Amino acid sequence: MNHTLTIQIPDNIYQTIITEAKTQAKSPEEIVVEKISPYSFQDKRSLDPLFADDEIYEGDAPIDGALNHDKYIYNEHPFELAGFTRWE
Numbered sequence: 001m002n003h004t005l006t007i008q009i010p011d012n013i014y015q016t017i018i019t020e021a022k023t024q025a026k027s028p029e030e031i032v033v034e035k036i037s038p039y040s041f042q043d044k045r046s047l048d049p050l051f052a053d054d055e056i057y058e059g060d061a062p063i064d065g066a067l068n069h070d071k072y073i074y075n076e077h078p079f080e081l082a083g084f085t086r087w088e
Contacts (some may be wrong), residue, residue, distance in 0.1 A: 011088075021028045065072060 017028050017031050020026075021031045024031070062068070062072060
């Protein structure tokens with residue numbers, strides 16, 4: 001099923017689409033659909049650099065890594081970074 005979508009785009013983008021359409025002997029609509037299609041079916045996690053690879057760390061890790069990640073990453077607690085002292 002096809003749908004009609006009306007959008008406003010800047011002149012420079014419109015001219016780029018028209019030029020590419022003429023070069024490839026396609027309609028402007030076909031060019032736009034070709035350009036946006038890869039993004040509509042892409043796994044959203046692959047856009048996030050955190051999830052961009054398939055690497056898995058197999059070594060030892062602290063069990064409280066989520067709770068104390070600032071301590072492990074920066075060797076300080078966020079309160080200490082802000083100039084506060086912690087109550088232990």
